[in-house]
Amino acid sequence: MNTPSLIPVAVINPDAASDALDAKQPDINNGTRIHATDGYFTKNYQDLEWERLWTKSWLIAGVTADIPELGDYFLFDIGSESLIITHNEEGIRAFYNVCSHRGARLVTEERGNKKVFVCPFHSWSFHNSGELRRITDEETFQPEVIAHRPGLTPLRCEVHAGIVFICMDDNAPPLQEILGLPEGYLEAYNIEQMTVVRHVRSEWGSNWKVGVEAFYESYHLHAVHPETRGVMGDLNVQYDLYPQGASRMIVPLGQPSPRAHDQETVNEGLQMMLQEAGVDPEDFTGSAADVRRAIQEGKRQRAERLGLDYSHFSDSQLSDSWATGVFPNVQMGCHPEAIFLMRFLPHKSDPERFYYDTMTLMMPVDDPDYRSPAWMGLAEGTDVSGNTRPAMEYYSLGEDAQLGMVLSQDAEFLPIVQRGMRSRGFKGQLWGEQEQRLRHFHVELERRLEIHS
Numbered sequence: 124m125n126t127p128s129l130i131p132v133a134v135i136n137p138d139a140a141s142d143a144l145d146a147k148q149p150d151i152n153n154g155t156r157i158h159a160t161d162g163y164f165t166k167n168y169q170d171l172e173w174e175r176l177w178t179k180s181w182l183i184a185g186v187t188a189d190i191p192e193l194g195d196y197f198l199f200d201i202g203s204e205s206l207i208i209t210h211n212e213e214g215i216r217a218f219y220n221v222c223s224h225r226g227a228r229l230v231t232e233e234r235g236n237k238k239v240f241v242c243p244f245h246s247w248s249f250h251n252s253g254e255l256r257r258i259t260d261e262e263t264f265q266p267e268v269i270a271h272r273p274g275l276t277p278l279r280c281e282v283h284a285g286i287v288f289i290c291m292d293d294n295a296p297p298l299q300e301i302l303g304l305p306e307g308y309l310e311a312y313n314i315e316q317m318t319v320v321r322h323v324r325s326e327w328g329s330n331w332k333v334g335v336e337a338f339y340e341s342y343h344l345h346a347v348h349p350e351t352r353g354v355m356g357d358l359n360v361q362y363d364l365y366p367q368g369a370s371r372m373i374v375p376l377g378q379p380s381p382r383a384h385d386q387e388t389v390n391e392g393l394q395m396m397l398q399e400a401g402v403d404p405e406d407f408t409g410s411a412a413d414v415r416r417a418i419q420e421g422k423r424q425r426a427e428r429l430g431l432d433y434s435h436f437s438d439s440q441l442s443d444s445w446a447t448g449v450f451p452n453v454q455m456g457c458h459p460e461a462i463f464l465m466r467f468l469p470h471k472s473d474p475e476r477f478y479y480d481t482m483t484l485m486m487p488v489d490d491p492d493y494r495s496p497a498w499m500g501l502a503e504g505t506d507v508s509g510n511t512r513p514a515m516e517y518y519s520l521g522e523d524a525q526l527g528m529v530l531s532q533d534a535e536f537l538p539i540v541q542r543g544m545r546s547r548g549f550k551g552q553l554w555g556e557q558e559q560r561l562r563h564f565h566v567e568l569e570r571r572l573e574i575h576s
């Protein structure tokens with residue numbers, strides 16, 4: 124049942140056709156119930172999530188850009204599992220990273236090229252098709268012990284829009300039924316042509332859901348990230364809910380927040396954004412209100428010059444952040460130049476920690492002015508040519524993960540939320556309509572966990 128919006132939630136493009144990707148989606152009534160908070164602290168809840176969520180859902184394991192050649196593989200670790208995603212003769216396939224002999228982890232290097240995996244324990248070997256290749260001293264085994272030629276155990280693996288999804292549950296519906304996003308949404312970005320230019324995994328001091336929640340709304344920007352006030356329209360955000368727990372917000376960039384007093388001055392941040400779009404701020408004569416439009420036009424002109432086809436992108440896709448949530452644990456900041464793929468991975472044992480895993484993918488273009496949006500936090504001098512795939516940088520709890528100012532502010536702030544929510548004085552989260560994605564996420568989560576309240 125649809126109910127009218129209570130507040131005038133922003134619409135980015137009122138003229139968008141109803142089937143356009145920009146279009147404001149119909150409201151979904153997720154009720155007004157206050158959800159319980161034990162999911163953030165208890166081992167029981169963490170175990171329930173493992174049994175009913177992580178081992179039953181389609182999860183983003185990585186991107187095809189990381190395994191372009193035959194034999195390329197990467198590991199995806201989640202909870203107690205480690206999985207091998209390999210590009211073999213049949214395509215992209217996934218196997219449990221465990222030797223069928225005595226259960227040793229087969230592969231330890233996070234990424235590489237191997238057509239044969241050799242176990243480090245007794246050197247049994249396996250083709251990257253999963254098939255058993257050789258049993259060491261086979262003649263010393265009674266034939267019936269090994270008659271089934273034990274290969275690697277496969278699991279479901281599907282590729283969508285350059286993204287590799289896996290699912291440990293043979294009975295889960297196919298990915299297409301569960302993704303929730305409209306056809307063409309992710310495909311528009313040609314992610315398969317992009318390359319990973321940075322990959323960071325840092326440990327944060329809160330439950331993984333506190334991470335998801337913080338990145339699913341722009342309501343906290345004015346308080347936690349006041350520096351964004353000059354360049355992000357935090358009150359002009361379009362929030363959209365899709366089926367299966369998917370959602371997105373379109374955050375207009377290149378315009379001051381409606382909370383800002385100064386709506387005129389082309390401040391330093393706006394100047395930088397103009398520059399990023401190939402517009403020389405020195406030549407720009409408009410006011411702050413004209414910057415977003417200038418960015419859109421600048422990018423279109425540059426695309427033409429660089430031989431890129433932007434004709435299928437709307438103006439909003441060029442200038443704004445389309446922060447797109449794929450249930451359960453992913454948000455992608457989508458831009459024609461770059462995708463910022465963040466995954467909120469649960470900690471192996473501690474429900475009050477998670478791994479914030481971010482990959483910056485860029486469309487390789489031979490132009491020094493072509494760069495990822497500054498908020499993605501790529502350091503000056505990062506190699507964006509796509510020629511080398513940098514190793515994953517790992518930062519343990521408390522280390523500065525060099526994520527840039529905005530994300531570092533979140534990393535510092537989230538443990539404060541985690542600690543507060545633990546208080547017996549806290550009665551559960553009260554979500555406004557700017558936080559409708561949080562409610563949508565939790566309704567889907569409880570559905571998957573089979574919690575009926």
Ligand code: FES
Nearest residue numbers: 222224225242245
């Ligand atoms: S456990 Fe792998 S060969 Fe023995």
Ligand SMILES: [Fe+2]
Nearest residue numbers: 337347348533
């Ligand atoms: Fe934030």
